[in-house]
Amino acid sequence: MASKFELFKDKKGEFRWRLVASNGQTIADSGEGYTTHANAINGIESVKKNAPVAAIVDLSQT
Template identity: 55%
Template structure:
């Protein structure tokens, strides 16, 4: 099993990305629209580079 990044243009003409699991569930998304496709790709590359083995931090009281 794995996941795929999808890069798309939203209704407002902004570019967004989402990470979709093989089962169709959205695992993560850009949370914001980017002005250009290149900036959205840079967002994807940032996630790939900065969080490949990110630890889990519990924020419980």
């Protein structure tokens, strides 16, 4: 099984997403609730677009 985005509603009725690895572990989540389904989808699309080109900033070497 490949990784997947899961879109769901939380207890407050807001839309959230999480990225689940092939082993079932959550590796990222929306961190915020979205009021509309469309906005949550836009959040997922933003991660898909921006993550491949995001820089790695190593803050452990201070």
